[in-house]
Amino acid sequence: MTSAETGAAAPGPERVRLIQNEATTEIPVHLLFRDEEEGAGPGSGMASVFGPAQVPAAATGSSPLPGNAPLPGLARARQGSGEQPRVARRPQRPAAKAAARPVLPVDPSLAERPAAARSGVLAVAAGAVGLGGCGAGLWWAGLVPPFVLRLARLPVLEGAEPGPAQWALLAGSGALALCSFGGLGRGRTGRAWVVSLFGRYRGSVRRTGLVWINPCLKRRRVDVRLRHWRSAPLPAVDAQGVALRVVVLVVWRVRDTARATLGVDGHETYLRECVEAAMARVFSQLPADAFHGDGATLRNAEAVGDALTRLLVADAAPAGLEVFSAQPTRIEYAPEVAEVMQRRRIAALDMRHRESVLTQVVDSVEDTVTRLTLRGLVELDETERKALVKDLTVAFYTGHGDR
Template identity: 45%
Template sequence: MDVTRDSSPRPAPHPAPLPDLAAGGPDGTGAAGSTAATGKAQPPRATSGGLTRPLLRKAAPSARPAPAAPPVRPDDQDGPPTRPLTPVRPRPGPEAETPAARRPPRVDQAVRERHALTLPGWLALLMLLAGAAGVLAILVRAGVLPEFEALPDIRTDAVRRGGPVGLTAPEIAAVAGLGLMLVTVLAGLLSNPGGEARVLTRWGRYRGTVRRAGLLWVNPLVRRRRVDVRLRHWRSDPVTVTDRTGTPIVVRLLVVWRVRDTARAVLSVAEHEAYLREQIHAVLSRTASRLPCDSNSGPGPALRDGQWFADELSRALAAEAHAAGLEVYSAQPLALEYAPEVAESMRRRRLADLDAGLRTVLVDDAVEAAALAVRRLERATAHELDEAARSALMEHLLVAFVAPAGVTAPVPAPAARTARTARKEGANRTDGRQA
C-alpha cells in the first residue's frame, strides 16, 4: 500500500455542524438525559436569535487535551494493532534552498599567544662568569695553567713540590659539568630588539612568545622564530578587477596592518604576509563588484563617492585576517582608474555626459534669464504682452544668450524681424486707439 502523502496544500473541509443539545444529542438523549447520565451539571446556555449555544468558560489549568490517536490503515482495522505511520516529508526544491552566507575563517582557540618563560640576561651573564672562574680555578689548582702572581697561590702541595701535573677524576668531572653549564647558558642567550618578537616551539609544540626587548635567557632546546610586530604598511601592485557594470578597473591600495597574535601568525598559516596579500586581492575583487566605478550615467552611489569603498575594504579585510592573528587598521585606495583597454572609450563617454549636462544647465539658465527679462520689460513699460509677442521675445533672447556659449539655434532673418516688429507695433497702436 502506498503510504506517501501529497504535500500540496488542500482546502480545509467545512466544519460539521454542532448537534443541538437542547433537542437531543446524536445518541437521542437530550440535555436532561446527559445530565442524569453523567451526574454533572451542564454549563448554562445563552440563547441568541433562537439558537442555543453554551457559554465559553476558561479551561481549568489541570485540563489537558487528549492525545491524538495515531493513524490506522483502513485495511487493518479488524486485525492486530498496527503501529503509526510516519508521514513522508517532501524534499525542498531548488527554489526553497537559501544560499549559504559566506563567513570568514574561524579562529583556532587552541592556538593563542602567551608569554614564554624567560630569565633576565644579567643572571645568565653572572652564571657565565662564575662558571668560567670555576674552570680556571680548577685548571690552576691542578697545574695545567700557570699561576698568576697577582692572585693567591691555590695550587695543591704536590704541584708545589714539583709533582706530576694533571687532573684527577673528580676535577675532570667538575670541569665537564662547568663546561656543560657554560654551553647551556651560552646557547640560551637571546638578544631581542624592540619591535620584534620570538615565537618559541619545542618539537612542534608552542611554548610561548617573547616580546620583551633586551638580553634574555630562554630554554636552549626551543626553536626561535622571528616575527616583526611593528606597525607596517603595504602598497599593493596594480590589481585589475571589474565593477558592478562589468567594466575592468585598476586599483592600487595602501594597507596598514600589524601582527597582533604571533602564535596564530606563525602556526595557523604557512606565511602570514602571503596570506594577507591573497586576501587583499580577494576582498578587493568582491567589494569592487558591488558598485559601479562612476555614477555619471545614472543616479546612485559609486566607488569614487565618499569613504564607503575604503571603509568596506577595511572591515572585510580585518575580518578575513583576524583568524591569522593579523590586525588591519585601514585599506585605502591610492588610485582608481579604468583599465587601458577601456580608458579612452570611458573618457569620451564621460566628456559626452559632461557636455550634455553643461548644455542642459546653460539652456535652463538661459530660459530663466529670458523669462526674467520679459517680466522686467513688462513691468518697466506697464504693458502686458500677449502670448505670441512673449514667445517671439523669448525666442530672440534665448538665441542671444545661448549663441555665445556654442549652442546653435535658428535665428530669424532681419526682414522677417522687421515685418514682425511692424505688425506688433500696428497691433499695439490699434489697441491704444480702441482704449
C-alpha cells in the same frame, strides 16, 4: 447558567446598545490582517558588503512614529466602537536561507601565551660562575701552563693530574657557561620571539632588554609594530565589467604571534591575498563612475574603504592579524580602456554643463518676458511672444557661450 449567558444564547427581538452613539464601519478583513513584512530588495547583495541599507520614511509611506504611537503590526481599532487593537496575524513563512560566509577555522592550540624567560643579568652571572669553575677545574687538574699561573699569581700544584672529580667539575662548569651564554638574547621594542621545541609551540616572548631563553628552543622573530602596506596597482573590475587598476593602503599589525607565525605559511603573503579577494568583492558591487546620474560609485572612498576594512578584519583575524584600515588611494582605469573612458567622462561633463546653461537661459527668458508683460512695456500676441522668446533665448545662450 447566568442571565448574561442566557441572554447571549437566546436571540432577542432587537440588539441592546451599550453605547448610544455607537457607529460601526465595515472594514475589509484583508486590511486588518495585512502582512506588513517587506521582502528582500534588489540591493540585498550590496548591503552585505557596504552595510545595511537604510530605507527612508518616504519610501514606506509613513512618518516616524512618536513616542505614544501604536506599535507597527497592530491593526487600528474602529473609532467609537470600544474595540481593542488587534494583533495582525502574519502567515508563517519558511525562513530564507541566507548565504552566510563560511567562518575560517581557528586552531585553539595556537593561542598566544607567554613563554618561560629570565632576566639576562642572572644568566650573565651564572655564565661567569661557569667560566670560573672551568678555570678552577683546569688548575686543579694541572692543565694550566706554568706561565699562565705566574701571570695570574697562582700556586703550582705538585703532582696534579686529571681525575674523575676534575673532569666532573670541568663538564658541569662548561655546561653551565654554555647554557647561560647560549640563551642570551636582546629583546627589542616592537619585536617578539615565537619559541618552539621539536615543532611544538612553547610560547612567545615580548620582553625587552637582555633576556635569557632556553637555548634548546627554536626562536622565530616576529615584528609586532604597527605597519602599513601600500600595494602595487592591482587589477580589479567594477560592476559594469570595466577593467581598473587600484592601489590600496592597509594599516595592520600582528596581534597573535603564534597564529601569524605557525598558523599560516607567511602572514604577509596571506594578507596580500586577502586584500585581492576583498577588492574583488567590493569593487564588483558598484560602477567606477556614474556618467548619466548621481548614483553611488567607487569614487566614494570612505564607503569603499569601510567595506574593504570590514572584509579584511574578518579574513585576517584567524591568522592573528589585526587590520585597522584599508583605504583605496588611487582608482584608475586600465591602460587598454583609459582613453575611451576619459572621452566618455568628458562627454558626460559637457552634457551636464549644456543642460545647466540651457536651464539658466530658459529661466532668464521666462523671467524677462514675464516682467515686460506685467509692467505693460510691451503688448504681444502669440506670434510676437514666440518670436521674442526665440530671440532672447539665442541671445542669452550666445552670451553664456562666450564666457
